[in-house]
Amino acid sequence: MKWFLVAIMTMVYSGDEKNVYVFTKPEFESAAQCKQYVQESGQEIVGHLFSVFGPKDQMDRLLCVEQEKLENFLKNAVVPRGTKL
Numbered sequence: 633m634k635w636f637l638v639a640i641m642t643m644v645y646s647g648d649e650k651n652v653y654v655f656t657k658p659e660f661e662s663a664a665q666c667k668q669y670v671q672e673s674g675q676e677i678v679g680h681l682f683s684v685f686g687p688k689d690q691m692d693r694l695l696c697v698e699q700e701k702l703e704n705f706l707k708n709a710v711v712p713r714g715t716k717l
Contacts, residue, residue, distance in 0.1 A: 639693075670694055
């Protein structure tokens with residue numbers, strides 16, 4: 633089963649709103665491999681998230697998520713009206 637790195641962001645000025653960013657590359661073969669990548673590439677990950685979200689969002693947490701659970705989460709996610717996927 634594949635594993636993916638998922639960032640949960642917290643908007644600084646909007647209270648409970650959260651953005652989610654799924655890193656589709658690299659893919660991982662295990663949770664341990666994903667966690668190792670986070671330990672080795674933390675600065676790059678934070679830099680990439682900053683380039684995508686800018687200063688308005690801060691990273692709340694990083695998760696290593698199994699593909700099936702990620703697919704279920706995305707299928708059931710509530711998306712605000714007008715959002716482009």
